[in-house]
Amino acid sequence: MKPIIELNDVHFRYPGTKEHVLNGATLSIEQGEFLAVIGGNGSGKTTLCKTFNGLIPNYYTGDFSGSVMVGGADVSQATVSEMSFRVGYVYQDYENQLMRPTVLDDVSFAPLNFGDPDFMEKALWALETLGIEHLKDQSIWQLSGGQKHLAAIAGVLALDPQILIIDEPVAQLDPHHAKEIYKRLKVLQEDYGKTIIVIEHHTEFIADFCTDVLLVDQGQVLWKHPVRQGLLQIDDLLKRDIFPPQVTQAALNCDLALDAHNFPITIEDGQTYFKGLDFMKRERESESHTQEKEAIASLEDLSFSAKTLSNERKTILNKISTSFHSGERIALVGTNGAGKTSLMKCLTGMSKPTSGGGFIGEHSFKKGSLEGLSKEVSYIFQNPEEMFIQDSIKNDLTFFSHSREQDDSSFIEKLIQSFRLEEVLEKDGRLLSGGQQRRASMAIGLATNPTLLMLDEPTASLDVQSRKELIEILQDMDSVATVLVATHDMQLVAEWATRVIVMDQGEVTFDGTPREMFEYGHVWKRAGLVPPQIVQLSIELGMRPAALSVDEFTSRIKEGIPHGVC
Amino acid sequence: MEFVERFKKSFNIEWVKLELLKTAYGKKETYMGQLDPRVIMIWYLIVSLLPWFTFNFVILIGLAIYTSVLALITRVSPLIIFLLAIGVIGELGYIFLVVFFMGGDFEAYASLITLTLKIIIMSIASIAAFASMDPEKLSDALLSFGVPAQFSFAVSYGYRMLPILMDEYQQIIQSFRLRGKAPEKAGFLKWKLVYYYVVIVIKAFYPMMLNTAKRTRTTVEALEVRGFSYSLHSEEAKKQKLSHLKIKGKEYQFIASSCVILTIIHVAGHLYYI
Numbered sequence: 109m110k111p112i113i114e115l116n117d118v119h120f121r122y123p124g125t126k127e128h129v130l131n132g133a134t135l136s137i138e139q140g141e142f143l144a145v146i147g148g149n150g151s152g153k154t155t156l157c158k159t160f161n162g163l164i165p166n167y168y169t170g171d172f173s174g175s176v177m178v179g180g181a182d183v184s185q186a187t188v189s190e191m192s193f194r195v196g197y198v199y200q201d202y203e204n205q206l207m208r209p210t211v212l213d214d215v216s217f218a219p220l221n222f223g224d225p226d227f228m229e230k231a232l233w234a235l236e237t238l239g240i241e242h243l244k245d246q247s248i249w250q251l252s253g254g255q256k257h258l259a260a261i262a263g264v265l266a267l268d269p270q271i272l273i274i275d276e277p278v279a280q281l282d283p284h285h286a287k288e289i290y291k292r293l294k295v296l297q298e299d300y301g302k303t304i305i306v307i308e309h310h311t312e313f314i315a316d317f318c319t320d321v322l323l324v325d326q327g328q329v330l331w332k333h334p335v336r337q338g339l340l341q342i343d344d345l346l347k348r349d350i351f352p353p354q355v356t357q358a359a360l361n362c363d364l365a366l367d368a369h370n371f372p373i374t375i376e377d378g379q380t381y382f383k384g385l386d387f388m389k390r391e392r393e394s395e396s397h398t399q400e401k402e403a404i405a406s407l408e409d410l411s412f413s414a415k416t417l418s419n420e421r422k423t424i425l426n427k428i429s430t431s432f433h434s435g436e437r438i439a440l441v442g443t444n445g446a447g448k449t450s451l452m453k454c455l456t457g458m459s460k461p462t463s464g465g466g467f468i469g470e471h472s473f474k475k476g477s478l479e480g481l482s483k484e485v486s487y488i489f490q491n492p493e494e495m496f497i498q499d500s501i502k503n504d505l506t507f508f509s510h511s512r513e514q515d516d517s518s519f520i521e522k523l524i525q526s527f528r529l530e531e532v533l534e535k536d537g538r539l540l541s542g543g544q545q546r547r548a549s550m551a552i553g554l555a556t557n558p559t560l561l562m563l564d565e566p567t568a569s570l571d572v573q574s575r576k577e578l579i580e581i582l583q584d585m586d587s588v589a590t591v592l593v594a595t596h597d598m599q600l601v602a603e604w605a606t607r608v609i610v611m612d613q614g615e616v617t618f619d620g621t622p623r624e625m626f627e628y629g630h631v632w633k634r635a636g637l638v639p640p641q642i643v644q645l646s647i648e649l650g651m652r653p654a655a656l657s658v659d660e661f662t663s664r665i666k667e668g669i670p671h672g673v674c
Numbered sequence: 675m676e677f678v679e680r681f682k683k684s685f686n687i688e689w690v691k692l693e694l695l696k697t698a699y700g701k702k703e704t705y706m707g708q709l710d711p712r713v714i715m716i717w718y719l720i721v722s723l724l725p726w727f728t729f730n731f732v733i734l735i736g737l738a739i740y741t742s743v744l745a746l747i748t749r750v751s752p753l754i755i756f757l758l759a760i761g762v763i764g765e766l767g768y769i770f771l772v773v774f775f776m777g778g779d780f781e782a783y784a785s786l787i788t789l790t791l792k793i794i795i796m797s798i799a800s801i802a803a804f805a806s807m808d809p810e811k812l813s814d815a816l817l818s819f820g821v822p823a824q825f826s827f828a829v830s831y832g833y834r835m836l837p838i839l840m841d842e843y844q845q846i847i848q849s850f851r852l853r854g855k856a857p858e859k860a861g862f863l864k865w866k867l868v869y870y871y872v873v874i875v876i877k878a879f880y881p882m883m884l885n886t887a888k889r890t891r892t893t894v895e896a897l898e899v900r901g902f903s904y905s906l907h908s909e910e911a912k913k914q915k916l917s918h919l920k921i922k923g924k925e926y927q928f929i930a931s932s933c934v935i936l937t938i939i940h941v942a943g944h945l946y947y948i
Contacts, residue, residue: 167898189904197899204889205896209809209834221901223910249837263900415692458848478848479856487852493885494845497853497878511855538884556853 110180111136112270112303113160115329118174120155120164129155131327132174137320139270142297142304144314144335147324148348149541149571153307154200156324157273160305161195162188179270192218196264200275200307200569202257211235211251212244215262222267234266237300238292252444254285258292265296271303272296278310279569282443282596283638286310290317309572312353312641315339315373323348339373349573354641354658358382361662378645386666387651401433404559404590405455405484409464410473412447412454424450426614427464432560435586439601439622440594442611443636448594449490451611452562455592457481468560482508486558486589490565492549496537501529501548504537508556520555527551527581543574550581554588561589567597579604599640602626602656610635627653691840693753697805704748706806711815713925717932718803724936725792733943734791740935741798748806758797765790809833818916823906835886842885846878 113136120130129152137143147153158164162183165172176183179194199205208214216231224230235241240258243251251259257277264272274293278286294317296302308314314321314335321338323330325348333341339352342360351357355378359371372381412425425447432438440448453459455468457478465474468484489495498504505523509516524530527547532540537548546566553561566582567575582604585591595601601608601622608625610618610632618631625631626643639647639654642661646654655661706714721741725734769786772778804812813830817823851874857866897903905911 161899163895163899167895188898189901192899192901197896199892199896201889201892204892205900207831207834207893207897207900207902209830213810217902218900220914221905221908221911223905223908223914225914227914248834414688456852458852477856478851479854482852489845489849493881493888494842494849497846497849497881508853511853536884538888552853 112139112179113137114175114177115156115159116175116177118159118176119172119327120159121171122155122168123170125170128171129327130159130174133159133324133327133329135322135329135332137303137305139303140297140301142294142317142319143306143332144318144321144338145305145307145324146309146311146314146321146345146348146350148350149573151324151348152327153324154275155327156329157197157275157305157307159183160271160273161197162186162191163197166191189222192264192269193222193267194269195271195273196261196267196269198257198260198264198272198274198277200279202260205260206248206256206263209247210244211240211246211248211259211262214248214259215244215266218263218267227266230266230268231262234262237265237296238262252285254281254288254444257281257289261289261292269302271305273305273307275307276569277306277308278313282636283598284443284636286313287638293317309350311339311345311351311356311373315353315356336371336373340371349571349576351572355381355645357658358642358645358661361658362665375641375645375648378641379648382645382649385649387646387649387655388664388666390653390664401435403431404434405466405468406431407455407464407466407473410451410454410461410466411463412450412459413462414459424614425454425461428616429464430609430616430619432590432592434559434590436590437582437586437604437606438590438592439605439608440592440611441596441598441601441608441635441637446611446635447614448611449564450614452487452564452592452594455481455560455562456485456487458487482556482558484558485560485562486553486556488549488553488561488563488566490568492545493538495549495552499536500534501537501540501552502533504548504552505529505555507552516555516557519557523551523554526584541574542570543577546570546574546578547581550578558589560592561585562592562594564594565596566593567595567600598637598643602640602643610637612636622656623653626656687844690753691844693751694840695837697751697754704806706744706748706802707808708924709928710919710921710925711807711811712818712919713921713928714803714807715815715819717928718799721799721936722796725795728943729788730943730947731788731791732946733939734788734795736939736942737795738791738798740939741795741802745798745802745805748802750801750805754801754805758801761797762790762794765793814916814919817912818919823912827902839882839886843878843882846881846885847874849881850874850878 115133115135118130118133119128121128133156145153145157155164158168159176160178164170165184166188172184178191183191206214208217212231212235215234216227219227219230232241235244238258238261240255240262243255243259248256248259261272261274277289277293281289290313293304293306297304306318318335320332321335322332323338323341323344330344331341339345339356342352345352352360353373355372355375358378359381370381372378407428407430410425410428411423413421413423416422428451440451442448450459454461454473457473457476457480461474465472467473468481471481471484473481496504498507505520506516509520524533527550529548529551532544532548537545540548550563566578570578579600582591582593593600605622608618608620608622609616610625612635617635618625618628626639632639642658643654643656646661651664655664721737725737728734769783769790773783773786809830813826816829817826854874857870860867
């Protein structure tokens with residue numbers, strides 16, 4: 109069969125830059141593949157995918173050589189509009205590709221632009237295929253992140269292209285919704301014969317859903333393998349900060365004579381592979397010692413409600429009572445819309461509780477002003493750009509102390525060092541890379557010297573390396589302030605938090621240690637959470653309590669050899 | 675103080691945001707909202723031009739009542755009415771002062787009132803027309819009147835961006851406040867506090883524009899991919915886009931009743947001339 113995409117020795121340089129982003133990329137993709145494109149930061153993954161739909165070289169007219177054939181046609185001879193019938197492209201920041209006010213309008217936008225008389229049928233078909241017809245009359249801005257992403261996919265699907273490219277489909281979604289997206293993509297691949305290409309670094313998803321993996325490095329295609337073979341090129345992956353799935357890591361860690369061909373990559377694999385092992389019990393952790401520690405903030409019956417467009421009052425937080433203690437690492441979890449961000453906003457004074465309240469230090473959540481509370485509380489927005497209100501990182505860092513006419517220069521100096529911001533001090537925050545932005549925004553938040561530091565989704569849309577750095581920073585943070593993190597990242601919860609608060613529909617449904625939470629299946633299931641792969645595997649293997657990290661998993665293997673080895 | 679507290683509780687930035695969004699997106703089911711947007715635009719042009727051809731006070735009052743009733747039917751947001759009322763009261767106060775100090779008599783006052791009344795009619799008519807129309811319809815109507823597609827798209831895209839811009843703006847303002855420091859003493863008439871907020875509101879504008887500008891890079895690319903530039907030169911695309919605009923019974927009814935009412939107002943004006 110003839111490949112649907114064929115690249116031959118493609119070189120490309122963006123206009124106005126010196127270095128080539130693509131350096132002789134050669135590849136071929138068969139129809140019906142579910143391909144994951146992986147690679148380190150700046151390896152040229154996105155640029156490579158933009159040659160498939162002709163944005164390069166037809167829209168970005170840089171220095172281009174080589175040939176790109178899609179469905180037998182030479183891309184450089186076709187216009188971008190012609191190509192969009194063959195290749196659909198969903199951006200990483202998919203929100204910005206939604207142009208129209210309502211879902212149906214947006215999904216019919218492309219067919220309508222091409223003057224297709226059946227534009228409405230096509231749009232409805234796309235919505236139906238993705239299972240979101242019920243959203244068709246909703247306003248785009250009212251949708252949740254996952255729904256917006258599906259709407260963006262439907263928008264390109266409406267032209268019925270043979271190939272769909274999706275750039276980082278799960279970066280901004282909670283694991284539950286991320287899985288949902290992948291399931292729908294799988295349907296498109298299996299039932300509709302589409303070729304799906306994702307740029308992805310979550311190897312767990314690659315193992316579960318993709319058929320092939322392609323590794324990009326320095327503008328070249330290093331290799332392309334079927335998924336199992338690809339994910340077992342451990343050295344190649346680790347060199348580029350891509351971590352194999354947790355079950356694979358566990359098998360690697362085992363220090364046993366291993367048969368390289370049977371390595372597990374999914375949980376099901378893991379179950380057969382590790383079957384028959386005996387695990388050491390783990391002593392119950394000494395009762396949480398937080399009680400003795402000094403309480404820094406207390407919440408009493410804090411409730412919050414807001415008006416909706418249809419003029420109804422909707423309860424967002426319902427009588428939340430709890431307290432935070434110094435040195436705690438608290439993870440606030442729950443699906444989108446559970447009330448996590450609202451709770452944080454009430455604690456900063458950005459929203460006022462409708463009833464109840466509480467205190468941090470001498471400041472009341474109910475009566476205190478934003479400026480007053482900010483002496484104790486610091487909040488780091490989910491989008492770091494919203495922290496950059498000055499024209500350089502340096503000015504942003506000193507904004508707080510300047511406005512109070514304090515001299516904090518030695519403290520600020522220390523922050524700059526520990527967050528490695530020396531090089532970017534004079535730059536505008538908006539021009540930094542994702543990881544730098546996140547580090548800078550955390551330093552800015554800490555520059556107010558808070559007792560309670562709150563972060564909203566700090567690991568969302570970070571690449572693996574920056575995520576690792578961030579977790580390291582968070583590890584050191586508890587000596588400085590009590591940290592409250594709202595997150596979907598269950599791996600972060602498992603490996604970092606000392607306390608988890610689970611929220612569901614504005615109420616606290618669980619408050620305890622991560623180990624306890626993962627132990628109580630009904631808690632996380634009800635709240636729509638998905639535990640990390642290693643926790644799921646431990647549960648399936650009957651390990652009690654479940655291991656929270658790969659290291660713990662392997663260190664608790666008592667005896668026996670994995671089933672898969674013999 | 676109780677009253678002030680309650681006022682602060684129900685009328686804050688959130689409320690303003692919600693009201694603006696409701697004006698832009700809400701009520702598609704109202705009477706005016708269901709009509710063909712082209713009819714409404716023509717109606718608006720006529721009704722807002724009519725007052726300028728007459729000095730007849732009765733006709734003007736009649737038109738004002740007529741447009742107000744239509745505005746009531748479309749359930750215009752209280753915020754918009756409040757803004758309009760401020761404008762009108764300000765205008766009247768200003769006329770009164772000018773006439774008083776310049777030593778004019780009632781005659782002068784009356785003629786200026788007539789002018790104000792004309793402006794009020796225009797404003798109410800525009801509220802009735804545009805508040806009921808959703809942005810898509812407005813943009814389609816413009817397109818069918820021959821306005822370039824870039825412009826009509828900009829109108830609907832603007833509406834799409836409105837909530838995003840407002841969220842962004844609000845968050846940046848909060849970011850300023852989270853790290854800033856409000857003046858400790860509010861000063862005479864709280865002027866220091868007012869000054870503090872005014873400065874923030876202005877300064878927050880720049881980060882908002884920069885953040886938004888950065889995002890539009892994807893939008894521009896996606897417009898290309900989704901065939902927007904193709905549609906600019908395609909007659910077929912325009913035809914399909916406007917295919918849903920149809921003038922039917924409801925529209926004819928509206929045209930007829932408008933003609934009758936406007937005629938009655940004019941006849942009444944000539945019969946009972948003040």
